[in-house]
Amino acid sequence: MAQRIVIDPMTRIEGHLKIEVEVENGVVKDAWSAGTMARGWEVLLKDRDPRDAPYITSRVCGVCEGVHAIASAQALDHAFGTEIPEAGRIMRNLFCAGLYMHDHFIHFYVLSALDYLDIMAVAGYSGNDAGLLALKDKIVALVQKSDTSPFTPRYEPDEFSVNDPEIVTTLVSHYIKSIEMKAKSQKLLSIICGIQPHPNAIIAGGCTATPSREELIEFRELWEEQVKFVNEVYLPDVIAVGTGPLLPLAAAGLGATQGNYLCYPMFPQDAPTSPNDYVLGGSNPLVGGGAIIGGELNPVQVLDFGEITEAVEHSWYDYPAGVSALHPSEGITEFDVRKDGAYSFIKAPRYNQEPMEVGPLARGLVNRYPELMDLINAGAKAGAVARHFCRAVESKLVGEAGLAWIDRLIELATAGPIIGMKDKLVPRSARGMGAWDAPRGALGHWVDIEGYRIKNYQLVVPSTWNASPRDEKQMRGPYEQSLIGCPVPDVDNPINVVRIIRSFDPCLACAIHLIDPETNDIKVYKVS
């Protein structure tokens, strides 16, 4: 007989997610992913000055924050026809690369690791390292006072949990270090963007910050420290855990979706070669975009933004009668919080009518990260462990690429004051799109300007793709697919379910689609 398990709140994510699974014979038979919070970003952006959008959309999420500001700024640059200065493009790239590094390692240690460690094994540490002994004393003292929040309560560790005291204590010390490194990352990034979280200096036209040569030299030193942490602590830990205790999960492909992957280009290293490039912020992206359908990697499909649609069949919105799916730029949305058959505030984005996994694994497969290919050749399959692996690999990639970008910025700052902005007037009427592959995946912003004001603003965000509910064809979204077949030997301890969901790095404030109360006005928006 099937048993239904509800996990709400899904913790150690961003935002409000409910996961429901049906378990039979110790295995998940069916699953539902629900976003349970909505704020209405589009409503409040309507009729606003378009230039407000990057600041405001950054606040869609306080974890990935600035990727929204960048995608928004790109949409405005595209609409306004602005080629931003080289320094502005470099500062935006650096912001994102720095964000990638800390967002990814915080995801591994602070958001995910507790599902793979038996933290109480720290009490058994018997080595000689002074730092690890001090950590052991601290944890033991907390245990003795019966106050180990927030590490308890927790699901019981299973046969895949790491319980070697030396490894666990080392990983916990890295968990603690990662929080300090994240604070330092945001400190260094504030040099080029004003404050963190939320890089206010990144706006339409570029980036307002004008760091001096001295500040950039300090920036570079702090950056090197981040890259060192990635190379010497984070990446080795992921490799050790992924190819060690978690190899059985990797080999089983635990948490794989059905083989569809989507990613957009990011980190444009050169100036735009045509106005179309404004959508991506420039040309020659460090990491390319594309689509994979049904696991077919040869060849990867060329990206076409026109193939994106969103359905609301099982979402708390109404579409006009007879309409089941719309391109995001058409933006007809109306809240209906008591709609029958609906179970989520998240809409169902589809690409060529397919649900698509976005994020590190999509990037890794589309771009064939060599380390991922090696891992797959060694027997690992796409799934939860591969996602963690790709995050660590791309953190190294973008962190090291950033060093050359910083050097170029120092060159510019030595030649004269940094100019990161190209001021442009708001056009009376224009349309634009901005795209970037955020840490969690494909991110798109669409803006429609009329009478110098925002007529329509739309976002389709990575976690909208991944956390999507079923669509009008009853096709499950990626989270829902990934849970089918997941082993749940004990329904009171569904630890594999949370391992899988957290491997996507959910960000639900991002996922919840934005609402537009204008219901009857359908405008066709042609994406160039």
Add this chain to the structure above:
Amino acid sequence: MDIFELRKPELTRRDFIKAAGAALVLLGLSQALTPKVVKALEEYAGKPAVVWLEGQDCAGCVESFLNSLEPDAVSILLDTISLRYNETAMAASGYQAENALAKTVEEGGYILVIEGAIPLAEDGLYCTIGGKPFKDIVRECAQNASVIVCVGSCATYGGIPRSGPTDAVGYLYRGTQKHHYYDDVGNKPVINLPTCPLHCERLVAVIIHYLTFGTVPELDEFQRPVAFYGENQHENCERRGHFDAGRFVTDWGDPEQQGWCLYLKGCKGPWANQDCWKRLWNNRTNYCIQANHPCVACSEPEFYESVSPMYERQFDVELPGIGRVDIDKVMWTIGGAVAAGIGLDMAVSKATGRWKGNGETKANKEGKES
């Protein structure tokens, strides 16, 4: 220096006193109070329980809290407080998380931190956790809390969500107005720490203050600590000389104008009461204006609708009691500023009430907490 080094027995007495003094600097209090802090922290036996709720939030405030470097966030989490509930950090999922919350609420006497706005529309269905509307979770947790700290503009006044369709409010305020939705909870001390996002140092300082003195610090009319919100950006701005001399950025791409006043780029500094200009952000590194981005007065209840457009000087200002004022029609000068209508902005604001151009807060004026 790690403030929470105070707890370690091997610290010398001199280091201990030095660290206690540093805690007071963080609070903006006189170091003459050092002996009191030392005594309180020495005597403090346990770790106070903290429940940290997130509603219609972006998690920017908890992310900002984790940015604390002096003292570092982990010391606070492991040594100073007992974080019983926070969905971003806790190990527990689903029913285990719900149970941890229920148990702490039953015990009572915890510090309640609220992050994110509270949607009231549609019976609170725009934000549910475990099937329960967030607005009801807030009530249950507030009832047994010993003190409530609202972090960020959303939990204080409703923030950016307030201008959306879900009737999003802060714990006490819907913008400038008290909404009374939680009056039945009774008189709890409430400390508001707006800006978007929270500045970690303000929260850490408030926690230290509470642990040391057992009370909330002096608060203004919006329950914001006067220590952090009692001074005005414009009065203290490092670019004020440029404002007075009439040097304004009109083109961000012009290197000649770098460092000039951002008033014509929409700076709402004259209306912003905070200490960002003094405290800076991210461990004394930078802040909006220093990065050439105008202040948007995110510390104030009017944020966000009334500061929009953020990058335009407000030509058409709607002011309570006066109505619409077309500032472009009038030429004024105040303190040497010659750009059209700037002086009128200030004078009109002074005359009407909430937004004061000269940095006076109600608390300062009356010489006491409101």
